[in-house]
Amino acid sequence: MMARAGVIVIGLCLVLYFVLTGQWAFLYIASGEPIGIAMGAALIVLPLIGAWALVREIQFGFQAERLGTRLDGEGGMPVAETEISPSGRVSRADAQPLVQRYQDEADAAADDWRARYRLGVVQDAAGRRKDARASIREAIRLAKGAD
Template structure:
């Protein structure tokens, strides 16, 4: 729920940014000065890049949440096998063997989105966010192929 609230706040900030930069872009574009026109064009392009990035992140979040809910309903989410820290992370000593085990399972079932998603969950709990996002993106891709 906190993640959704964060996305909403960021989205609202982006809309405010669009309005303000749109005003500045208009002023620069109508200035007649070549440097001002270039700055106005940049003020139009940069928010579009930001909007694209926000849409991609929201799509990832929605798709990941949908797969996570489906896997949880099937009873396929990984169980907490070790003691977790207060922030939900796996202790460093326990993290690597767990990640390796789930990685081996994901490799053995390379076309199963469930195994890849479980790997992503364990990687996230181990503090390996970049790897976790890559694994969950792969799970999303595999789920689309099997649909």
């Protein structure tokens, strides 16, 4: 729940930023100076790129949450087999063998979004955030093809 509240607050701050940046862009463009026009154009383009990235991240979050809820409802989420720290991380000593086991399971069932999602959850718990996001993105892609 806190994550959603954080996303809403950051999203609202970004919208405020877009409004203020848009005002500055208009003022720069209205100046008629070549440098001002270039700066105004940049102030329009860069926030659009930021908005696109924000929308993509929100879509990813909703899709990942939907799949996680579905997998949890089926009883397929990974079970904590090792001690987990208060931050939700697996100890370094236990992480590599655990990730490798789930990686082998995901490779054996290449078309199964559930195996790929479980791998992403374990990678995240092991602190491998970039790999976890890639695995969950792949699970989302596979789930779309399976539906």
